[in-house]
Amino acid sequence: MTSILLLGSTGSIGTQTLDLVREGGSGLTVSGLAARASWEDLLDQAREFSVTHLALTDPEAAALARPRLPAGTHL
Numbered sequence: 001m002t003s004i005l006l007l008g009s010t011g012s013i014g015t016q017t018l019d020l021v022r023e024g025g026s027g028l029t030v031s032g033l034a035a036r037a038s039w040e041d042l043l044d045q046a047r048e049f050s051v052t053h054l055a056l057t058d059p060e061a062a063a064l065a066r067p068r069l070p071a072g073t074h075l
Contacts, residue, residue: 003031005053009045010038018045039065046073 008014014035020026030049035042037058043065046054052073056062066075 001029002027003029005032005034006030007034008036009033010035010041018049021049035061037061039068043068043070046070 004017006014006017009018017028018030021028021030030051032053032055033042033045033049033051034055034057037056037060039056039058039061042054042056045051047070052070054065054069054073054075056065056075062075069075
């Protein structure tokens, strides 16, 4: 298995990459996710893929996401 850190996970290329991971057989697992401001989508992805390392580049989005993080998740 190859572990990836997916930058731009909420954009079109990022979501297509996650589709490949979902399908299995790609040999990929997700160790971290990053997005600019789409914090709700990022948290949904973190829950689905059990990812505990997240990044948001928009400080306002990070402030909104922080109190809603799944247990054990770091932003």
